[in-house]
Amino acid sequence: MADVLDSAGPGARPTTLFTTVTLVVLGLLALAVVFPFIWMLFTSLKPESEIATFPPQLLPHRWTFENYENVWTRIPFARLFLNSILFAGGVTIVSLLLDSMAAYALARLQFRGRNVIFVLILVALMLPFQVMFVPLFVTVHDLHMLDSYSGLIVPRATNAFGIFMLRQFFVTLPKELDEAARIDGCGEFGIYWRIILPLSGPAIATLAVFHFMYNWNDFLWPLLITSSMEMRTLPAGLALFVGSHVVEYGVVMAGAVLALLPLLVAFVFAQRTFIQGIAMSGIKG
Amino acid sequence: MKRIAALASASIVAIAATVCGSAAFAAPLTFWNGFTGPDRPTIEALTKQWSDAHPDTPVQMDIEPWDSMLQKLQAAMASGSGPDVVAFNFAQLPRYAESGFIMDITDEVKAGGALDPSVWSDGLKQVLQYNGKYYAAPLNFATLMMYYNKDIFAKAGISEPPKTWDEWVAAIKKTTVTGSNSQYGLLIPDHETIPNWPILLWGNGGDVIKDGKPYLDDAKTIGALTLWGDLVLNDKITPTGLSGADADKLFQSGKAAMEITGPWMTNGFTAAKLNYDVAPIPTGPGGPVTLADSIVLVINKATKDPKAALDFVAMWNSKAAQLKIANDTGFPPLRTDLSGSPELTNEWAAKFSTVVPVSRFSLPGQVNFAQIDGDVFTPMIQAITFGKEKAAEAAQQANDQLSDLLNQ
């Protein structure tokens, strides 16, 4: 197994006792952290009438899949799922490209006004959405982008958080690589595409997961921009089970479980680049 | 160069997508509302029925939670992209009427027409108007009643639901059990809920605002706040800081004897096999009273098809629509000529319509209702029930705040 390599962590081979203790502590902590999800999972397998009871039970008395059936039939789940993939996936791909390009300029290129631009980009993070949403809505409306994929994706095509994160990461890569490439006659885009990006696997993968997850779960933005069920995303669909007075807990939890799965898969995939990252940084030395 | 080309093609694709995405070949009537949850199928069915009968102006309905819909509605109306018809809680009407964005429908409200005011209760008529003009038509009507747990009553030896405040307080005290296996006599949520506390004030003859003036410092209001505040603080008849959803969960779990809420809980409680019933809220010194709530429909002034919009809006008021809503959801029909109708097959709808004559709306006609409720009233209640202030002081303070607010 590749990760049996003593990974980029300090210390000689740790003692078995230390490892066991660490494992136990982490295991208990992880169980505590994951507990609400265990509750959610079991709740999704209970009929609605069993959910608010006293004394409370974790396990269902009558196991049922009716909540999952409801999620599938009472809302256009497949369409919502597809829209979520298009929205979150589209934003992730476009944003990774634009973020990394901007980060490259900020991290690797010397030019006048670089620090000012850097601070300016950070400024984009500083006004909360609850203040900006009115002018944002008006802008999207004026550009005739309401209720369309472009209206959903273009305002998110770049992300100051992503630019900042990648800039910090690019800065750690040795500058000799760039210089060697420039001497070889490689253009800036070539350096960016063929040297910097491949070396940034873990950071790019992490950012990809963040972008995907943030947009996958984003409730308010798609609701604001879209006004038809065909364009809606999954969170908006799940909200249809949360009434103003009555909440259908079982169905909501079932929907939440289904919505979590793609993200979990994305995370597990992203983790693989971490292991590759170790191998690369070893060779690099 | 490669990058510029990529960017250009991306822009072209984006523009093309928007142009194609926003083409509207039919002339749909856009309708926004917040009927998520179990009410949705009924609303969708009625809308589809109307659309099928009017194929030239099909309804394009957008359902999302009320909070985000209202957030979007402001921005949309202000930028001229609002829907043709929108449903919202009656309390929102004053601010939208003042905004100038919604249509004055006074001419359409006339006896014998589709929107006949003679079948509306006085309270309802009042909240559909602003400054003497009609701006909204009603979609539904809810009243609150007292749900009680029959098993808990039986165990406490209470044979009948209380009818007066004295009986009520006695029953509450009898069914409240403090300690580790607690039981609550009467659940009183104070935020994120259909208003409960105003009913307790009205029952004593008190009020928040009376005849346009703050009434919190009136002796009857303070009397109610003192009585019920002490019950909450000292007798622990209810948890403090309760939200509406918390209260419903507690009642459904059999942890409380009584809860005041609307008809929407009946399906859930019945499915949970709770042994319960509803009764009118016990009468206090101020007379029998309960709270009314209503979702109303307004028409965008900028709508391109006012005739279709009006027709759609009036549909909800029709006998057929009201019967369907009542029978599906248990809400009482909003038309007074339907109470006691043999076509009303839902027993809960029939029960909830018995208290319509004594129902009142909370804070009608107030543009600043959100501030009054969130910044003045609820903090006052919490100050009392958390024991931070005595009822008289809290009420006086709140009254001053209310004066300032009303004079703005």
Add this chain to the structure above:
Amino acid sequence: MSSRTARLQHGRSWPAMPNRTTIAAWCFLAPSLLVLAVFVFWPIVYSFDLSLHKWKFSADAQEWAGFANYARMWRDARFWNALGNTVYYTAFTVPLGVALPLALALALNRAIPFRALLRSAFFLPVIASFAIVALAWRFMLDPDIGLLAYWLSFLGMPHVSPLRDPNMAMPAVIIASLWKNLGFNMVIYLAGLQAIPIVLYEAARIDGADRFQQFWNVTWPQLRTTNIFVLVISIIGAFQVFDPAFVMTPGGGPLFSTETLVTYIYRQGITNLNLSYAASIGIFLFAVVFLLTLAQLRLTRSWED
């Protein structure tokens, strides 16, 4: 040395024509800056303008208000309460939200069994939707019918209702927020740790450094840029906290103990329709965060990277 010193030392003066590097840089930045300009900077400018007016919900033109909104903010007790709560929240979540994830990342960067499973476990809260998780939390924490309260009662613990208690609501929100975001910073640190070349550790080990020394002399300095990132983002995020407070305690919490600046902005702007007042609070928040960030960048001398 700073770039300014470098420029002076090399006797470089900026050329009249932008050089190839500068053109390249602007080309790389242009798409991002364009999108940000239209969809972020313009709304920020608009919001500032809004804060200088008295916005009315109507088609009429807005009234000029000058700094009246800011004056009102100054006198508003609810505003100061929100600011205090926000500072309280930040003071706890930032240090804990940086130290704990770092510890987790260090532990999970080692070759221990079940590593991938454990990482996924800690990351799970991050990928869940807070609104739905809050429903679950509120259910489990209900002192009367909640699972956690029920189990704890067997251990003799009293009926505690953190979300309805003015003194415990904010700690509960802080804990919920830490729980939600632990995995986030953990993953960022993991990415940062991955980038540290193994050779540095090998060299240190050859020199006889023990685990602590390796951490202090190799890991910590190599994590510098990651640390700056995590710190800046955490403070910006903490000051703008909305979701944890809003979904766990809608309405501002018992006696407004969990009302933060942004939930107050939401209340004023969206619930009360006082958009200009909300904008002014937003601009205040913006200014505070801006100054704090600038200070951090200066103190850590990020310019020199």
